[in-house]
Amino acid sequence: IWKKHGVKKFEDADEFQSKFIQHVETTLARSLYNCDDLAAYQATSQSVRDNLVIDWNKSQQRQTARDSKRVYYLSLEFLMGRALDNALINSQDGTEEPGVQKRERIKGAIDQLGFKLEDVLEQEPDAALGNGGLGRLAACFIDSMATGDYPAWGYGLRYQYGIFAQKIIEGYQVETPDYWLNFTNPWEIERSEIQVPINFYGYVDRSGSESGDSTLSASKWIGGERVIAVPYDMPIPGFKTENVNNLRMWSARPTTEFDFAKFNSGDYKNSVEQQQRAESITAVLYPNDNFQEGKELRLKQQYFWCAASLHDIVRRFKKSKHSWEEFPNQVAIQLNDTHPTLAIVELQRILVDLEHLDWHKAWDIVTKTFAYTNHTVMQEALEKWPVGLFGHLLPRHLEIIYDINWFFLKFVESKFPRDVDLLSKVSIIEEASQERQIRMAFLAIVGSHKVNGVAELHSELIKTTIFQDFVKIYGPSKFTNVTNGITPRRWLKQANPKLAKLIGDTINDPQDDFLLNMSKLTELAKYAEDADFQTKWNDVKQFNKLRLADLIEKLYEGEDVINRDHIRNTLFDIQVKRIHEYKRQQMNIFGCIYRYLSIKKLLSEGVPINEVEKKYPRRVSIFGGKSAPGYYMAKLIIKLINSVSDVVNHDEEINNILKVVFIPDYNVSKAETIIPASDLSEHISTAGTEASGTSNMKFVMNGGLIIGTVDGANVEITREVGEDNIFLFGNLAENVDELRYQHQYHPKPLPEELEQVLQVVESGTFDGDFKPLVDSIRHHGDYYLVSDDFKSYVQTQSLVDDVYHKNKKEWLKKSILSVANVGFFSSDRCIQEYADEIWNVEPLNN
Ligand code: 26Y
Secondary structure, X not given: OOOOOOOOOOOOHHHHXXXXXXXXXXXXXXXXXXXXXXXXXXXXXXXXXXXXXXXXXXXXXXXHHHOOOEEEEEOOOEEEEOOHHHHHHHOOOXXXXXXXXXXXXXXXXXXXXXXXXXXXXXXXXXXXXOOOHHHHHHHHHHHHHHHOOOOEEEEEEOOOEOOOEEEEEOOEEEEEOOXXXXXXXXXXXXXXXXXXXXXXXXXXXXXXXXXXXXXXXXXXXXXXXXXXXXEEEEEEEOXXXXXEEEEEEEEEEEOOOOOHHHHHOOOHHHHHHHHHHHHHHHOEOOOOOOOOOOOHHHHHHHXXXXXXXXXXXXXXXXXXXXXXXHHHHHEEEEEEOOOOOHHHHHHHHHHHHHOOOOHHHHHHHHHHHEEEXXXXXXXXXXXXXXHHHHHHHOHHHHHHHHHHHHHHHHHHHHHOOOOHHHHHHHOOEEOOOOOOEEXXXXXXXXXXXXXXXXXXXXXXXXXXXXXXXXXXHHOHHHEEEOOOOEOHHHHHHHOOHHHHHHHHHHOOOOOOHHHOOHHHHHHHHHHOOOHHHHHHHHHHHHHHHHHHHHHHHHHOOOOOOOOHHHHHHOEEEEEEOOOOHHHOHHHHHHHHHHHHHHHHHHHHOOOOHHHHHHHOOOEEEEEEOOOOOOOHHHHHHXXXXXXXXXXXXOOHHHOOOEEEEEEOOOOHHHHHHHHHHOOEEEEOOOOOOOOOOOHHHHHHHOOOEEEEOOOOOHXXXXXXXXXXXXXXXXXXXXXXXXXXXXXXXXXXXXXXXXXXXXXXXXXXXXXXXXXHHHHHHHOOOOOOOHHHHXXXXXXHHHHHHHHHHHOHHHHHHHHHHHHHXXXXXXXXXXXXXXXXXXXXXXXXXX
8 A cells, every 4th residue: 555655756847836836735825826935935845855855765764774884974063055956956867858957847847837946046044054164064065975875964953043144234243143944944854753861960870880989880870951852854965866865953852851849849930941941952053163162051062962963873773783893883973073072972971881881892882983073273263171060061971081081091101101291281181271171172082093184284284283192192094184175066056057057068068977077177178278168168257247246236235336337357356254363354355455555546646547457457355254253353354344345435536446345144145156256266364274265165166266375275276276277375384383483572564565554544544443453463473474474465466467457368267277177176075085084984876
C-alpha cells in the first residue's frame, strides 16, 4: 500500500504548477485571488522543499544502509543566506534537454502563474545565523559536502534572532533585532518527537563509585537545571546529485517537569519564569567576530549545543551495533574553531560516566574522532573561560578537563623532563592571570588528532607562534593546512548568472559542468586577448554595475549617487566585510580622503576639471560591513566613512569624479549583488592578521581584481592567478613585530601623505569626533601599521588607475585570466582535502 500511494517529485513545469496551487490552497489556506508575492514565495518553497524531502529521505536511508563513516561539522554559525534560488539551481540534474535548465522551467511556470521569479526570490529573509567568514565558510562547506555525496551533517543552533540588522542614522551604526522567523520558515522541519534533556549546574556525586574519591572512574553528575533540546532540520541539496544532506539546528525549550518544591512553596509564578528562561539559550547569536567576551550565556549555548549534538551522534552510532572501538571508524567530528570544544569533554564524559569505559580507552576514542580548525592567531579572539564560572555551570566537565590536563602534562614531562617552563606554557589551565582560565584552543589541540589552519601562510604562522610548543610536543604531522574555498554554485552561478552563461557558452558547457569541475575554466585563457570576447566580458561587468547602482539608489532612497552616464569608465572599488581595525577599513577611507584632497588641490591651482580627471579618473569607493555593537573603534570607522561620503558626494566642484558610498546592512544576499559588480576589491589587512579571507576568492571568481597585502589566502590567489594579475603592496608578516617595536621605542614622523589626511580629519572637515582613531596612529603605537603601509597603498592605487583607464584591454585580460585560474578556490576541492587528509571518508555513490 505504501508503494502504491508513494509520493512523487514534480518533474516539469506543469506538475510544479499543480503543486504550487495545492500549497496555496491547502498549506497556506489562501486562494489564487489573494496570493501575493510572499504567498507565492511560500508556495514555491513548499513545492521545492517537497522534492528535496523525498530525496532527503532516500539519501538518509542510503547513508544508514551503507553504514559508512559519517562526518559531523559542528559550527555555532551557519551564514546560509537565502535558500530558494540555491535549491532551484542545485535541482539541475543534467537530464534536461540542452539549454533548458530546471530553474528556467520553474521560472517560466511561475511567470504563467502571474508572478516574477526575481520578485518572489526577494521575499525570502536571509538566514543570517553567523557573523562573517567563519559562518559563511560553514555554509559553503555543507553545500560542497552534499554536492560531493559525502554522508555529512551540520550541527548548529537555531537562533531566533540572527546577526542584527544594521541601520545607519546620522552616520552611526544602529543595531536592530533580526527576527527572521517572523513568517513561517518553509525550509525547516521541526522534529518535536526528538527531545534531548540537557543539564546545567548541580554537583558531582561520587558516593556510588568503586574507587572512592577518584574522578577518573564513573562519576554521577546531578544537574541543577534542565532544559530540552529540540532539533529543526534543514535539507541541504547537492548540485547535480540526488544526495540531500541535513543541517540540524537545536532549539531550547522548557521541560514539562513539574517543580514540586516551588509549587509547594506557592511560588507558581517563579516556576513559570524559570521555565521561560530556557528559551533564552537559543534566542540570539552573539554578534562578536574575532573577539571573545566570556559571558555565561554564551558558554551555556556552547554546552547545550555540544551535548545535544553528541547525544544524537551517539544514539545513531549505537543503532549500528558496532563496538565502541569502532567509533572513530564510523564518526568524524570537525570543530569549527574552539566554540564546540566542549564536545570533546562531553564525549569523554559519556564514555566514562555513562558507558563505563576505562579512561584511557575512552580518551583514545575521543582523540581519534575529533579534528580542530583554527581561524585566527589574534589573542583577543582566542577563547578562555574562568575556572569559577565554568565549574559552577559544568562541575563534572571541569573535573574531566583537569584530568585531561594532568595526563597531558605527565606526557609532556616524560618527553621533556624538568622543563617546568614548558609545562606552564602548554597547560590547558592558564595560571598567569588573577583567575585561572581554561584555554580552549589548547584543549582542542590535545583532544584532536589533526589541527588545521585555513590558508598556507596562516597554517605556518600557527606552527611558529601560538601553537609552537605543541609542534615540539606532538611533532609537525599533527598540524596541517586546508586552504579555504567557496561554493561556485552560489558565488558564480547564482550571484552572477550572466557571467556563468557567458562562460558556459564560450567553453561549450551548456550544462554547467564547470561548476563541478572548475579546472575547465582554464579554457577561458585562450580568449583573454580576444577583442570580441573582451567586449562581452566587459558588458557583463557593466550589467552587474548597473544592478548594483539600482540597489544603492534604493538604499539611498532615490538619491542618484552613482552617475549611470559614466558607469563604463567609473572604477568600482569595493571593500565589504566585518569592520575591524585589523582589516584596515580606516586605511581605505584615509586613501579616499587623500584622493579627495589631491583633486581639490589641483582645482585650487586652477587646473580644469577634465585635466584633473586625467590624473584622478572616475572612481566609486564602496564600503559595507557590520561592527560588533560594543566595538567602539570599529563604529568610529563607520562614522568616518559616512561623514567623508557626505562631504565628497555633495561637493559639486569635483563633478562626480569621486564618490564614497557606505552600503548599510551588508549580508549574504546583498553580497550576491555587490561582488559581481566590482572592478577592484580591497583585502588590505595588516600582514599576518587575516587567517584566510574568503571574499577575496568570491571577487576573483566574478572577474574583479584585487588590491591586497601579502596576507591570508591572497598569497595563494597570487600563486594561482599570477603576480601580474593582482595588486600587492605593503610590509610582510615577518616584519610586523619589528615594525611594532620601532613604533614603541623609536617613533618616527608620519609619512607626509598620511600627515595631510590626519590633519584634515583633525580640523573638523568631517562631522564627528575622530580623535581616538587619529590617536591610535599618532600616539598609541599604530598597532595595525597603517602608517607603514599607507604610502605604498596610495602608490599602488595610482597604478590601478593607470591600468584601468589607460589600458582597458590589459585590465580585461587580467580579469579573464584570473577567472580562468580561480578553480583551486572551489570549496569542493577544500572538502575533498578534509575528507582525504583529516576525516578519512569516501563519497557515497548512488
Ligand atoms: C570567540 C568568539 C566570540 C568568536 C566568534 C566568531 C571568535 C571568532 C569568530 C569568527 C571568526 C572568523 O570569522 N574568522 C574568519 O574565518 C574565515 C574562515 O576561515 C577566515 O577566512 C577569516 O580570515 C577569519 O577572520
